[in-house]
Amino acid sequence: MSLDLLLVVFAGVFGLLVGSFSNVLIWRLPRGENIAFPPSHCPGCDHRLGATDLVPLFSWLSLGGKCRYCRAPIKSRYPVVEALTGLGYATIAALFPLTVYGAGALGLMVLFTLLLVGSAIDLDTYTIPDELTLPGVALGLLFGVLNTRAGVSGLPDLAASVNGALLGAGLLVAINQYGSWVLRRLREREYPEYPIGFQQISLGLLAGAWLGPWWGAGVGLLSAGANLLARRVVRVPELLTLGGLLLSVVIGSAGIGPGLILMVQGSLAAAGAVSLVAGLYWWWRHRPGTEADAADEPYDASAMGFGDVKLAAVIGAFLGWERLLVALVIAVFAGAVLGVVGLALRRENRVKFGPYLALGAVVALIWGGSIVAGYRQLLGM
Structure with a gap:
């Protein structure tokens, strides 16, 4: 057996194990639970699972899809996620040999797990x-x-x-x-976010078209800074930002300014940068246990x-x-x-x-x- 083929087999087995952990993420992340503690247990009777209960695929098959302790049905999603992860990892190892791509192939396996776990949670919640x-x-x-x-x-x-x-x-x-x-219907947002939100993203879209991605992102973040200094939302009309971007595209297509392709690239990249900064802020602000996490804030x-x-x-x-x-x-x-x-x-x-x-x-x-x-x-x- 060649080394590459052996690594494909190992990748498939490793994928089965990662698939078992993926099921933990799918169950616990939406509920805000710790992914490491307590150890794996039946959600029905809360009995801690032993090593023989946690063998990917085979435990579910040997138990007939039921808990060993309370006989409650175990969702078929568990073996499906494990099998898909094993198959996905083996496929990646075959298409992107570890002897050639090294850590790059491992990165693609990480991506596959993120996609599978995110999809399963999205389908549920x-x-x-x-x-x-x-x-x-x-x-x-x-x-x-x-x-x-x-x-x-x-x-x-x-x-x-x-x-x-x-x-x-x-x-x-x-x-x-x-x-x-x-x-x-082209009306302004009723509940603009403070200090950073969709208004700053729209501003980044417009500014990035003319100033490039980094300066465009800077303008969007500067708007968030203005909100903090004013201690309120300083409104930036979408008619100006989103409408202005549409006008900018028309101008750029006529050969004026940086050029249409550069304008589009700068606009999207600037908005993407502001979006990720805003995402980090919202994640930190609404982390479990905070007042913002418990608050039912109005939104558009x-x-x-x-x-x-x-x-x-x-x-x-x-x-x-x-x-x-x-x-x-x-x-x-x-x-x-x-x-x-x-x-x-x-x-x-x-x-x-x-x-x-x-x-x-x-x-x-x-x-x-x-x-x-x-x-x-x-x-x-």
Whole structure:
């Protein structure tokens, strides 16, 4: 047996073990529970599980899908998550041999786990925990550093990871901003966030188009600073920011200013940077046990959950912006098709975009390189 094949087998076995831990994350993260303590126990009778109860796949099969102690049914999701993780890790090890890609291949396995856990939680709760996505962005950047040092080709280096994370968050938040604006019939937000929120993100969109990503992000953060100094929300009208960006795109397409492509890139990256800073602030402010966590604060309806924005940043950080675009196209197409099927079957039509985005990311991970190369060849690039 060759070394690469042996590593594929090891990766599959390791994936089964990680899948077992993933089930712990899926159950405990939405409930705000510690992921390490107490040790694994039956949610029905609370009996602590022994080593023979925790063997991936085989324990569930040998017990007939029931708890050994109270005979309560064990969800079939547990072996499914374990099997998918094992299969996913083995596939990644086969497509990205550890002897060639090293830490880069391990990074893709981490991404696969983040996508699977986030999707399962989103399906249950319509949320994707910040405890998963924000550290996920940091991990994506860390593996970008490792790819840079190893000189790995085919996976993003640090610069590409940063660019992918910012553009991923920026693209999704721009869709959110304009979708929400349309849903509100171009009216201003009734409950602007203090000190940083969607107003600062919209300002980053406009400023980034003209000043570039970092200066644009600086303008958005400067607005948050003005809110802190004034101790209130200093309103920045969306007619100025979002409407101004639309006008800027028209001007840029006429050859005025930095140019249309640079304007779009700067706008999205600046908004992505402000979004991630805002996400970190909201995560810290609403951490469990704080007054803000317990408060029922009023908010404006949005077109898309902000968890999807941070998940897109995770995908961009691990895969780069080109494969991120592939993931988004696949996600929109899959969401549209399955949405139509759901309507035909008269099932619930509330959108859970996270699983579609995760599906698109897996497709982009496996076939994204070929898709991007084919697209470039079609354009003669």
